[in-house]
Amino acid sequence: MCTPQRIGPPTEGFRExxxxxxxLTILSGTGKSxxxxxxxxxxxxxGECLAVVGPTGSGKSELLSDIEQLACGDTxxxxxxxxxxxxxxxxxxxxxxxxxxxQKTGFIMDGTVEDFIRLHGRSxxxxxxxxxxxxLHMTNSLCGEPVLPESRLxxxxxxxxxxxxxADIACISDAPLVLIDEIENAGIDKLQALAALTASxxxxxxxxxxxxxxxxxxxxVVMKQGAMSTLRETTAEEGHCLERLRAVDxxxxxxxxxxxxxxSLTDGVL
Amino acid sequence: xxxxxxxxxxxxxxxxxxxxLVRLFKSEGVEAAVAKFDALATGDDAFYRxxxxxxxxxxxxxxxxxxxxxxxNLEEVYAWGKELKTDLLFIETAGLCFRCAPHxxxxxxxxxxxxxxxxxxxxxxxxxxxxxxxxxxxxxxxxSQAEKExxxxxxxxxxxxxxxxxxxxxxxxxxxxxKRLFEAWQDVAGISEAALRYSMPASICSYxxxxxxxxxxxxxxxxxxxxxxxxxxxx
Ligand SMILES: Nc1nc2c(ncn2[C@@H]2O[C@H](COP(=O)(O)OP(=O)(O)OP(=O)(O)O)[C@@H](O)[C@H]2O)c(=O)[nH]1
Ligand SMILES: Nc1ncnc2c1ncn2[C@@H]1O[C@H](COP(=O)(O)OP(=O)(O)O)[C@@H](O)[C@H]1O
Ligand SMILES: [Mg+2]
Ligand SMILES: [Mg+2]
Numbered sequence: 001m002c003t004p005q006r007i008g009p010p011t012e013g014f015r016e017x018x019x020x021x022x023x024l025t026i027l028s029g030t031g032k033s034x035x036x037x038x039x040x041x042x043x044x045x046x047g048e049c050l051a052v053v054g055p056t057g058s059g060k061s062e063l064l065s066d067i068e069q070l071a072c073g074d075t076x077x078x079x080x081x082x083x084x085x086x087x088x089x090x091x092x093x094x095x096x097x098x099x100x101x102x103q104k105t106g107f108i109m110d111g112t113v114e115d116f117i118r119l120h121g122r123s124x125x126x127x128x129x130x131x132x133x134x135x136l137h138m139t140n141s142l143c144g145e146p147v148l149p150e151s152r153l154x155x156x157x158x159x160x161x162x163x164x165x166x167a168d169i170a171c172i173s174d175a176p177l178v179l180i181d182e183i184e185n186a187g188i189d190k191l192q193a194l195a196a197l198t199a200s201x202x203x204x205x206x207x208x209x210x211x212x213x214x215x216x217x218x219x220x221v222v223m224k225q226g227a228m229s230t231l232r233e234t235t236a237e238e239g240h241c242l243e244r245l246r247a248v249d250x251x252x253x254x255x256x257x258x259x260x261x262x263x264s265l266t267d268g269v270l
Numbered sequence: 271x272x273x274x275x276x277x278x279x280x281x282x283x284x285x286x287x288x289x290x291l292v293r294l295f296k297s298e299g300v301e302a303a304v305a306k307f308d309a310l311a312t313g314d315d316a317f318y319r320x321x322x323x324x325x326x327x328x329x330x331x332x333x334x335x336x337x338x339x340x341x342x343n344l345e346e347v348y349a350w351g352k353e354l355k356t357d358l359l360f361i362e363t364a365g366l367c368f369r370c371a372p373h374x375x376x377x378x379x380x381x382x383x384x385x386x387x388x389x390x391x392x393x394x395x396x397x398x399x400x401x402x403x404x405x406x407x408x409x410x411x412x413x414s415q416a417e418k419e420x421x422x423x424x425x426x427x428x429x430x431x432x433x434x435x436x437x438x439x440x441x442x443x444x445x446x447x448x449k450r451l452f453e454a455w456q457d458v459a460g461i462s463e464a465a466l467r468y469s470m471p472a473s474i475c476s477y478x479x480x481x482x483x484x485x486x487x488x489x490x491x492x493x494x495x496x497x498x499x500x501x502x503x504x505x
Contacts, residue, residue: 123423
């Protein structure tokens with residue numbers, strides 16, 4: 001007859017701890033045609049953001065996937081990823097270390113926003129009563145249409161879902177490293193979003209085509225033919241350019257709002 | 271020969287995971303073969319032969335309990351792999367009940383589960399999940415980071431020691447991480463005296479031998495009855 005072994009009720013309260021992380025180092029490999037990369041070593045610290053730029057097909061996603069897989073010379077590029085200067089210990093899993101903001105714009109879970117936030121909080125040992133308020137405060141600063149605690153996940157718009165996902169990563173997720181693959185068309189305030197994530201002292205790697213996000217990141221690596229070709233920091237002059245670009249962006253934002261609300265555009269608005 | 275049992279819910283991505291691994295191993299000259307166990311039908315063996323060009327067979331349990339059929343044919347599958355002189359033998363199982371696990375003592379055990387089954391899915395999965403050495407979580411591309419984290423937490427409640435590997439079955443992201451685990455695994459010298467990690471349900475009753483009618487007169491052998499009232503109320 002059957003004698004159940006190890007199986008039993010779940011051990012309530014079991015929780016994984018995620019190590020804090022101060023630096024991410026990328027040791028170079030080769031580009032698409034096998035040539036060594038121009039940038040041989042690239043390091044970023046917690047609280048910093050690295051933009052990965054380059055034309056479509058230049059290898060942005062591949063670099064992000066190397067980081068996600070904690071590459072140790074065994075991926076297409078031959079790159080190596082070090083955390084705090086060392087090869088990560090459990091290098092078969094980056095689950096607790098890397099959080100991802102993908103192009104996904106909806107949840108598969110059902111239920112209210114409040115229950116969802118509480119569930120995620122509980123899985124991380126965060127039971128404080130004002131957690132829902134905190135996450136929604138940030139969510140609603142990223143997105144025009146307010147998300148309420150009693151809203152159902154399944155009826156949120158793409159922009160609302162995205163905003164909630166970002167606020168959730170900033171407030172609840174304990175992964176020290178965040179990977180973002182092209183968020184520009186998400187219907188949210190992308191600048192606020194990046195600011196919110198950086199403020200949570202996470203280390204962010206962001207692939208983007210957006211000049212504002214690129215300059216906001218302060219450090220950027222330029223991809224060419226699959227290789228890291230140039231590393232730049234936002235210069236003082238680019239800092240001024242960033243201000244002007246933001247003004248342009250604000251005009252675009254306002255115009256879009258006016259037009260889609262049925263109004264007509266006037267010189268005064270611009 | 272290394273043997274790896276790969277279990278998981280239907281369509282969780284077992285074949286996708288094996289396929290991406292096999293491609294990586296093949297590029298290093300490591301040879302693989304797959305035996306697929308299923309209940310009624312499967313196209314997986316044809317997929318492995320055609321798309322990957324590796325030896326593959328299938329075993330369909332048909333009218334026999336899929337779990338019992340599986341365990342009764344392990345020696346034969348082992349012998350098949352040996353004869354091929356393959357380096358890796360994957361045993362992919364589908365159609366087993368959640369009461370069972372195909373995992374074997376001393377043989378690396380992978381269980382594949384996808385993010386889409388809901389957060390209560392891990393609890394319901396039984397020994398296949400709780401006794402696995404590696405839990406491969408697929409279809410993360412379909413969910414948010416928060417859903418991934420909650421799901422991982424729920425998996426951890428059921429199995430606190432397994433390596434959990436996130437895997438995208440479409441792109442193969444995660445395959446190199448899973449592959450790193452293989453290095454520590456030893457060749458299996460023989461399977462004949464090995465034991466299952468979890469016992470299989472007893473099933474010697476009239477229905478095992480083809481009875482289809484409902485009712486007491488048709489039930490004989492090992493029959494278990496539902497308890498309609500608590501123990502204390504029964505006389
Ligand atoms: N979006 C997405 N789809 C996936 C992923 N992994 C697998 N799939 C898809 O899921 C479907 C089932 O995958 P299989 O690998 O055949 O699943 P299986 O577990 O071998 O299925 P059975 O052997 O029939 O039980 C296929 O259409 C895959 O392309 C993933 O990570 N993301
Ligand atoms: N260093 C590299 N070595 C080999 N192949 C690469 C490398 N970088 C990128 N590739 C391949 O080039 C293609 C395009 O890269 P991808 O990362 O998707 O570009 P992007 O995200 O910039 O559009 C992919 O098929 C990818 O696997
Ligand atoms: Mg890309
Ligand atoms: Mg299959």
